[in-house]
Amino acid sequence: MKHKHILSVTVANHPGVLTRISGLLSRRNFNIDSLNVGETDNPDYSRMTIELSADDRTLEQVKKQLDKLIEVIEIIELDKSNIVDRDLALIRVDCPKENRSEIIQIVDTFRAKVVDLSKDSIMIEATGTEYKIEGLIEILKEFGIRDIVRTGIVALNRGQVTD
Amino acid sequence: MAKISGAEIFIESLKKENVEVLFGYPGGAVIPIYDKLYDAPFKNVLTRHEQGAIHAADGYARSTGKVGVCISTSGPGATNLVTGLATAYMDSVPMVAFSGQVSSSLLGKDAFQEADVRGITMPITKHNYLVTDVKDLARIIKEAFYIASSGRPGPVLIDLPVDITKELAEFEYPESIDLPGYNPEYNIDKDKLSEAAELINSSKKAVIFAGGGAISSGAGNVLEAFAKKSRIPVITSLMGLGAFPEDNELSLGMPGMHGCRSANYALTESDLIIAVGVRFDDRVTGKLDTFAPNAKVIHIDIDPAEISKNVDALIPLIGDAKEVLEGLSPLIKESKKEAWITQICEWKTNNPYKYDDDSNEIKPQYVIEELNRLTDGKAVIVTEVGQNQMWAAQYYNYSVPRNFLSSGGLGTMGYGLPAALGAQLGRKDDVVIDISGDGSFQMNVQELATIKNYNLPVKIIILNNSSLGMVRQWQELFFEKRYSSTILENPDFVKLAEAYGIYAARIEDAKELSKALEDALNHDGPVLMDIKVAQEENVFPMVPAGKGIQEMIGG
Ligand SMILES: Cc1ncc(C[n+]2csc(CCOP(=O)(O)OP(=O)(O)O)c2C)c(N)n1
Secondary structure, three states, X not given: OOEEEEEEEEEEOOOOHHHHHHHHHHHOOOOEEEEEEXXXXXXOEEEEEEEEEEOHHHHHHHHHHHHHOOOEEEEEEEOHHHEEEEEEEEEEEXXXXXXXXHHHHHHHHOOOEEEEEOOOEEEEEEEEOHHXXXXXXXXXXXXXXXXXXXXXXXXXXXXXXXX | OOEEEXXXXXXXXXXXXXXXXXXXXXXXXXXXXXXXXXXXXXXEEEOOXXXXXXXXXXXXXXXXXXXXXXXXXXXXXXXXXXXHHHHHHHOOOOEEEEEEEOOHHHOOOOOOOOOOHHHHHHHHOOEEEEOOOHHHHHHHHHHHHHHHHOOOOOEEEEEEEHHHHHOEEEOOOOOOOOOOOOOOOOOOOHHHHHHHHHHHHHOOOEEEEEOHHHHHOOOHHHHHHHHHHHOOOEEEOHHHOOOOOOOOOOEEEOOXXXXXXXXXXXXXXXXXXXXXXXXXXXXXXXXXXHOOOOOEEEEEEOOHHHOOOOOOOOEEEEOOHHHHHHHHHHHOOOOOOHHHHHHHHXXXXXXXXXXXXXXXXXXXHHHHHHHHHHHOOOOEEEEOOOHHHHHHHHHOOOOOOOOEEOOOOOOOOOOHHHHHHHHHHXXXXXXXXXXEEHHHHOOOHHHHHHHHHOOOOOEEEEEEOOEOHHHHHHHHHHOOOOOOOOEOOOOOHHHHHHHOOOEEEEEOOHHHHHHHHHHHHHOOOOEEEEEEEOOOOOOOOEOOOOOEOOOOEOO
């Protein structure tokens, strides 16, 4: 059974690391849903958040194969019930004047933001879980979506609960 | 401290790594390095093709256990290394390959003889580097040798822009390695060891299945002692030939597509497989769903990614094969498994490799048997790919590690001749025999020149069936004998060898074979034997594609 998994991968901040990782995943036929890279607090390392759908056996292989790369320092599979995960989307929607207030209402309900407005379109910035972003996109569809760009998931484990 | 050039750092670093021999081919991007090689204190072997250089480095590495080293120029030189890198990568051969590169300032501009070698070789190297600063060079070389030879060995490529070889830096070879993402040493899990021992002690029909990992970890003696103590029979994969002496009563030989029936039956009937440095290649397992249906698997491997990749392992033992076996041995009870051993011996007796020897033609199997007899099973056998490779695996008796060199994983035709010359340089006092097909031989035939130049006494045995035999065999069995592009019209190999200055002879009569082979082996210097063998001879037994390994045909 395939499930979504989120891997948080710490890698050496070298040129070519992204190619190495994405190349490995694609040539071993592992399907990536999204992949995200950014520097960490330590400039020698970057963190990648990789979201993929895989059964348990494939996931084990992905983790082990990634771990073999010399430039991969650490791989953590994030436990979905104990993380904060965010996806960011910019969405440009058709927006003639008469729809403007309705759209803005929707934007407010989803706690998103209007970041650009023109005569006939509106651009919305939304941050939240993937689930929330997909909900918003679904509703905006009926107004006519022109463009979407999404970051894909970034995620971190929640702080330890100490007792 | 005085500064020296990148090219000099290259030489000094190789000295620090105790490199004895470098195989290579020059060109624009590596002229500064070749200038320094001119009076380097180690051997610099000029091959006639970069593919020859890298396979030679591979043969040297496989036959000695040391790191093979080779170098090419940029662009076409570097792309000629690709097959050799993939070959070494598939068979986990320790190697450091250097490729020249265009000047740093020209990178990415489609400069003359530029190729994105780091990009091209990423999936076929254990790791690779593009050097961007001469100050990093020594460290990178140190890391490359360490990565290539530690853990699961493999090839490492260093792409070296020409300007860097001319720039100056202080030379200091690092004492230690700092690679936080690479830890090839594993503490063996004690609990898992006890679990494994318990399983072994309670098993009735266990087999040991040893592969290339057993050889690269130097587990030979330990494996032998382990098998003797536990009375568990040993199967060796193509890459594991020689890890366990084949004349031992517990030896079952090679399994898989062209393995022996006894090994395949034993795997199929076993209740426990103790896998030692094998990766359960599809040529071994056949159809996966019917592979060893009753067996639990204890998998010993230094590469965690091999565990349960193809066959589920109940107990993984991650670590160096030799160390794991050493840890396991004391926990093993000397047990009686005589019913199982009796069964195994029966399979062995009833199913030896066999061929019909009733024709007047020379049977290729007979050639290998004779070589085995004449060399007492002690030669270093290097093969090409195809039928010659399988017969060499089947009919020669391997008793020590590192005496069978063959491209197992990639199946690279053209591997044998250059690998044999590399092996001969590493094993000066041993007889090195290249067992070749007439097709494969022509893929790197230019290396006859190298063999001659360095007067390497390699014995080249061409099993000449005037065809691409293995493909022809498939066409015969599965494509209604439609021999599409597999019948070869060959040059006169004897004249060809003579043109290179190499002693050669043709044998067409089976009665002359023994004497001719004996002469060839006694000749001090390189020899080529063009042996005309039965064209339509097939390798048997055989597991047809998509079938289970117990469903062998022929033989
Ligand atoms: C570089 C390469 N090209 C093609 C093949 C496919 N192939 C496998 S065996 C074989 C035939 C080899 O013929 P030959 O060297 O004459 O050996 P024989 O099987 O006759 O002993 C071929 C073409 C290969 N393994 N490697």
